[in-house]
Amino acid sequence: MKRVIFNQKGGVGKTSISCNLAAISASKGFKTLVIDLDIQGNSSEYLLGEQYRTLEDNAADFFKQKLSLFGKAKEAGDFIYQTEFENLFVMPSNPELAVIERELESRHKIYKLRDALNKLESEYEHIYIDTPPALNFYSRSALIAADTLVIPFDCDSFSKVALIGLLETVEEIREDHNPELGLDGIVVNQFQTQAKLPQQLIAEMIEEGLPVFDQYLSSSVKMKESRSQQTPLIYLAPSHKLTQQLCALHDSLGELMEARRAKSA
Ligand SMILES: Nc1ncnc2c1ncn2[C@@H]1O[C@H](COP(=O)(O)OP(=O)(O)O)[C@@H](O)[C@H]1O
Ligand SMILES: [Mg+2]
Secondary structure, three states: OEEEEOOOOOOOOHHHHHHHHHHHHHHOOOOEEEEEOOOOOHHHHHHHOHHHHHOOOOHHHHHHHOOOOOOOOOOHHHHOEEOOOOOEEEEOOOOHHHHHHHHHHHOOOOOHHHHHHHHHOOOOOEEEEEOOOOOOHHHHHHHHHOOEEEEEEOOOHHHHHHHHHHHHHHHHHHHHOOOOOEEEEEEEOOEOOOOHHHHHHHHHHHHOOOOEOOOOOEOOHHHHHHHHOOOOHHHHOOOOHHHHHHHHHHHHHHHHHHHHHHHHO
16 A cells, blocks of 8 residues: 655655554564655654664655666665564655755656556555655655655644645546545644634535544654654554554544555555
8 A cells, every 4th residue: 555645735744644554564573664855854764763863765766877878777675674563664855865955857767666656565564655745746756656645734823725726636647647545534633622723624624515624733852853863653652642643543544445455455
C-alpha cells in the first residue's frame, strides 16, 4: 500500500503524521518504508537522526540517476536505510532535490517514482511518502505514485480555501495520470476542543461531503518531544492520548485499505 501525506500548506503535520503512522505500521510487524521528498528532511532527521545528512545514496541520488544515460543504474532499494526501529526504513531526503528539480521536470521524469515504488511494493507492505509544502515536481510525483492520499488539516479558515484548491489538483492528477488515486480522508491535527472556529470548520466540511476522519489528533507537547528525541510516539509514549488517536487513525486506514482491496479483487 502506497500512501502519500500531502497538503501544500507547511506546518500542518505532514511529517509528524506520516512518520508516526509508519512507526505504528512497523510496530505491528509490517515492513514499512518512509520516502522523504521534502528538502527540509524533517522525516529523515526524525527517523534516522542527524546522520541522514551524510548519507550518500538518498532520494536526490535516486532521481539523479534517472537523469544520467550512462553507468550502471542502481536499484531503488539502494537508496533506502534501516532505522533503529524494527521493520522501519527510510529513503532520506537531501537538499540536492532542489537543484535537480527543474531538470527532472523538463525531462519528463514524473513517472519515475511510481515505477520504482511499484517494484518496492513487493518488499515493503506499507509505504508512506512525506511531501514538501508545495505542489512541485516531487509532490506531484508522489500523487502519481500513490494508491491513496491522506490530507492533514490544521483547522484554520485559510487552510480550508487551500484545501478546496488541493482537492481540485487531486482531481486533475487523477484524470491525467492516476485514475486509481483514492482519497483516504482529511486528518484534523492539533485540534483544540475549547475553540469554536475549528468545530465550525469541521462541521462545514462534513456537510459539504468531505471525508473527515473521526479521530481528531490533539495538540500535545509529546509530539514536539518525540520529534526532538527522534523517537516516534508509539515507542516514546505508547499509552499517551495522542498516540492512541494515531493508532485509531492507523486502524481506520487499514479498514479503508481492506475495503479497497476487496473492491478491486
Ligand atoms: N498533534 C500535534 N501536537 C503538537 N504539535 C504538533 C502536532 N502535530 C505537529 N506538531 C508540531 O507542529 C510542527 C509542524 O508539524 P510537521 O509535522 O513538521 O508539519 P509539516 O510536515 O506539514 O510541515 C512541528 O514542530 C511539530 O512538532
Ligand atoms: Mg514536513
